[in-house]
Amino acid sequence: MSLRILLLAPSSDRLSALSNALPQRGEATQIASRIGGAAELSAAILRDEVDIAVAELPVVSDTELSLIEATLSSHPRTTLILACGDSSSEFLLRAMRAGIREIVLPNSPPDALAKALERQLDRHAAVSGPARKARTIAFMSAKGGGGATFLATNLGFALAARNRKVALLDLNLQFGDASLFVSDQRASRNIADVAREIDRLDPAFLEANMMHPQAGYCVLAAPEAPERAVDVKAETIERIMAVARARYDFVLLDVGRVLDKVTVRALDEADTIYVVIQSTLPYLHNAKRLIGVLVGLGYDRDKVKVILNRYVKSDEIGVSEIEKTLGAKVEVQIPNSYAAVAYSINHGLSLLKHAPRDPVARSLSEIAMDFAPDAPRRTGWLRGVFGSSA
Structure with a gap:
């Protein structure tokens, strides 16, 4: 079964930029795009629509981080890759404890987002893929x-x-x-x-x-x-x-x-x-x-x-x-x-x-x-x- 990947950003411009940060691609039915924030991200995960979410949330409040943590806790097989602007050590530690698998910061290398997604695709293949592939x-x-x-x-x-x-x-x-x-x-x-x-x-x-x-x-x-x-x-x-x-x-x-x-x-x-x-x-x-x-x-x-x-x-x-x-x-x-x-x-x-x-x-x-x-x-x-x- 194909992985369901959600791209989420707060505006159409940012969604386009997020999409462009990933390798060029043709039609792929397992990719969905959505404009929104933490609430929309949580709703999609809770509806069991997502295996891997790639979300741009420039600022994440304490309330939103708590919502994300509760959502990921109830859906532990869902992976979240977060692009955000908060690089403080306190936030990064809290984000990791909340279950966010990867965090991409503004000063990260240009290909950081693509590499993060590739790592998580590999991880899902190991956990969810065929037991006897090789x-x-x-x-x-x-x-x-x-x-x-x-x-x-x-x-x-x-x-x-x-x-x-x-x-x-x-x-x-x-x-x-x-x-x-x-x-x-x-x-x-x-x-x-x-x-x-x-x-x-x-x-x-x-x-x-x-x-x-x-x-x-x-x-x-x-x-x-x-x-x-x-x-x-x-x-x-x-x-x-x-x-x-x-x-x-x-x-x-x-x-x-x-x-x-x-x-x-x-x-x-x-x-x-x-x-x-x-x-x-x-x-x-x-x-x-x-x-x-x-x-x-x-x-x-x-x-x-x-x-x-x-x-x-x-x-x-x-x-x-x-x-x-x-x-x-x-x-x-x-x-x-x-x-x-x-x-x-x-x-x-x-x-x-x-x-x-x-x-x-x-x-x-x-x-x-x-x-x-x-x-x-x-x-x-x-x-x-x-x-x-x-």
Whole structure:
């Protein structure tokens, strides 16, 4: 269902100015405009006509602020963005306590109103949008050093290159290092920081705590210190994933090999679990046990798939023998290309950017094309809501 957005100002001139402060748009039936003040704003909200109100009220009296507070209290799902002239700290504090989500002042940047609306559109998408928007894919290595982190991080690059919005969550909480695969810079914030301020969680807060290695690609790093992992609970992961799934097209999970409550909660939410193996006996031994555990947890066999990494046709253990041993089909084969992959990892680069013709890069591109067969032009939230300009 489309969001109902109300634009309100005290005069037709101010309403026009308010409208012009937002991006140009064509016809959009969910947008309503109204001349009025606090009373008219309150009446529209009380009639349940508004999901997001963008109101210009140059001066807000104590009585009007009390009216707004009572109205928003009775309709907590309604968001109010207020453009006003009172920049006093006392008023701003009272306005926040009244439930006004965003305040735009006369000295704010020209695009402040548009950015405020975009933040609230994101918030509504997370709270009210489809519970399962993003395709969620988990990667688990059957044995240490299997290459799950490399595949997950570089698949993120490949999907983002196809104009998809991608989030990667590093859920190897004790020893996760996905951030090193996407950047040569240390992550300034991580999942433990989000967990400590979980009450602030919305799409904007989540994205502010993530790394941005490529346009459309965000990575939430694991804690820098293993002991910080205790801050991350299963409920925290569930909330983070709910926000991420409503915000992104793909959510990739780099999962550690410890099957604790946090890991299981994340795997519950995944559409597909890829077990990453190599063609050696220890990998097959661990993979068979891991697949058995995952099936024992109640995951359908169609949800648990196998990726054979660093595969060479001359390997002593062939694909047919692997499938017979595991009782599962090898869904994806990734060739071996040690030098190019090692360089990519050591420099925190996307392999697709460093060596796009490399066999591994081509394999990742093919997987991304499978997951995202078309590559639409990226559009913003605001253009999606308002339509294209006339």
